[in-house]
Amino acid sequence: MSRSSTDSGARATGRRGTPAGIVVVGNGMAGSRLVSEIRARDRRVALTVFGAEPQQPYNRVLLSNVLAGVTGPEQIGLVDPAWYDANDVDARLGVEVVRVDRDARRVHASDGSVTPYDTLVIATGSTSFVPPIPGTEDGLPGGVVAFRTLADCRRILDAADGARHAVVVGGGLLGIEAARGLAGRGLAVTVVHLAGHLMERQLDQGAGSVLARTLGRLGIRTVLGTSAGALATDGDRRVNAVELESGERLPADVVVMACGVRPEVGLAREAGLKVDRGILVDETLRSLSDPHVRAIGECSQYGDTVYGLVAPAWEQATVLADLLTGADAGARFTGARQITRLKAASVDLVAMGETHFGDDDPEVEVMRFADASRGTYKKVAIRRDRLVGAILLGETSTAGTLTQLYDRSAPLPSDRLSLFFPGMGGVQAADSPVRMPDAATVCHCNNVSKGQIRACWEKGARTADEVARETRASTGCGGCRDALEGIVAWLDEQDSVPVG
Known part of the structure; x- marks a missing residue:
């Protein structure tokens, strides 16, 4: 039987001899990813996760698809509840941590339990901001x-x-x-x-x-x-x-x-941790107040930045899992480039970097193309032959090319039009599987390269869904799904071409 069914009572009382391992507060997109990354590296460390929401963790990015009726709630889950038992994770779903005793290294939960920890990870995310509008004095009205x-x-x-x-x-x-x-x-x-x-x-x-x-x-x-x-x-x-x-x-x-949303830092603030907009952490995601406390995701603040997108949160989870399990003692989070994606019916958008430059900055070259009747707008901002910002709205075929140039701060092609229109000047979009190098990142949410997709395909995953299950590609914002399907289709075509 799993720990969650056999010794959760011992953990709750915090009796002497109870193993005090890693306790994760928050089972959203950051917390659940951390738990799975830890278990992928170490199956022995005692691991407990608290989730205030009663259901399995889910992909918050895809909630709009649920609203639209194109996706069911059961289709956006990130972790099957049976996974916790199978992987010896003490999952307290629907249980909120209400107090952290940093001196005793214990967390007190809403069900009355008290759980010890060696390392506490706070991944409480964000909460909605509701302005004080007349009519909401007694709470939100019906509807x-x-x-x-x-x-x-x-x-x-x-x-x-x-x-x-x-x-x-x-x-x-x-x-x-x-x-x-x-x-x-x-x-x-x-x-x-x-x-x-x-x-x-x-x-x-x-x-x-x-x-x-x-x-x-x-x-x-x-x-x-x-x-x-x-x-x-x-x-x-x-x-x-x-x-x-x-x-x-x-x-x-x-x-x-x-x-808008605000980082959920009430628990951290009451525990006496240093908080600005988020919980202040260093490059090891360690709280600046307590060496036994870490923080990741939307509730954490590295430098001056609170990251509100899924890709940085998942990158933080990977770094912290490496550190906590000893898989990579040198792992560090030194910041992340934020790329916003919106992919919906008739609305396809990618924005990255510094997008507000105009023509009044002599050090920045700005290029634009707009066709409002077709819902198309494209813009790139260039400084010293490097891409510092871009917007693609309506037609995003060069998104892969721009993302790679932005991520790597690589020199731009001499034909600037190829940044907007693939194939011009002999330069094809990096989205094309033929032109895309194996090192190119396809899924930025999960940091999955074309080479990893190819390797997965060569091991027997023959559909986009199978590759997604193995690599997690396209399971974040979903913006790379077309690219993933294109690569899998291209690999199938290459496999079917007769030798000679």
């Missing part, structure tokens, strides 16, 4: 949901059942995903965004305008430069309209709050 978790997704779907009008407050990445998910279910959706254009952190004005036009073709209206002033409700305290600061009143059967 209003802050979109962050699978439970939130289910609440939105319940509210959307039979609804006609939806309002999404917030036009960042999460808001756009929620809007297209609801529009996919036939609702009339309006996105309300305070900034002057959508996704202002990742996109410039031109790209934001093209994105708004693309969403309009999907039946999603965009209202910019204003915010929700109040939520109007009926006698049952159920939302029926959103009153904007501009004075406009929007009918609403469903309101999704997507106003």
Whole structure:
């Protein structure tokens, strides 16, 4: 029998002799990845994970697909519950850690248990930010949901059942995903965004305008430069309209709050750890306050940066697993390049690096191509013959090429047009399996190269799904799925070509 069914009681009481190994607080995309990476390296270390959510960990990036109805909740799971028993992991699902006693090295949980640790890893992620809007003083009214978790997704779907009008407050990445998910279910959706254009952190004005036009073709209206002033409700305290600061009143059967997230650092702060926006860590992901505490994912802060994307969190999990198991004592996290991807029906977007450069910086060369009628916008920013930023919206065939150039800070081709249009000037996109070197990274979320995909295929994985299960390629944001399928198809073609 597994540890979770035999000695969880001993662990809970913290009796003398109970093995105090690694305790992970948080079983989301960062925490669950760390647990699986540790077990892949060491099957003996005592390992306990607490997850405040009761279900198996899931891919939060794909929640918008669940909203749209193209993916079922059961299809976005990251770890099968049976895996914990099979791998001797004490999984406390639906149990929240409420206090950390750093002196005694124990964590106190919501079920009354007390668990000792040698190393504590905090991976509590982020929580939704809900601004103080009139109408929310006594909590969110019926039909209003802050979109962050699978439970939130289910609440939105319940509210959307039979609804006609939806309002999404917030036009960042999460808001756009929620809007297209609801529009996919036939609702009339309006996105309300305070900034002057959508996704202002990742996109410039031109790209934001093209994105708004693309969403309009999907039946999603965009209202910019204003915010929700109040939520109007009926006698049952159920939302029926959103009153904007501009004075406009929007009918609403469903309101999704997507106003951003904040690192969940309450537990760390109460434990006396050093916290800025996130828990401050060094390049070994160790807390600057306590050598026995580490932090990864959205709740951690390395230098001045809190990483809000999945790829850096999974990179941190790999580094920390190497360190905690001794697989690589020299492993270090020294920062990550952030690449934002949004792939939905009629909305395909990749943004990386510094995207807001204009023509007023003499040290930066900026190239743009826009075709708003087709929903296409392309931009690259170049400094000293190196790519420092890029946006591809609507047509992303050169995304692989740009990502590799950006990741490696490699010299650019002399024909700059090839960065926008593959094949021009004799330069083909690195996405093409023929031209792509084995060292090229295909899946940036999981750091999977073309060579690893080829090796997996040569070992017998003959479909994209089989390769994905073995390598994890395409299981993050899903943006590389087309590239993965293309490589597998190309390998199949090469295998079928007769010798001579």
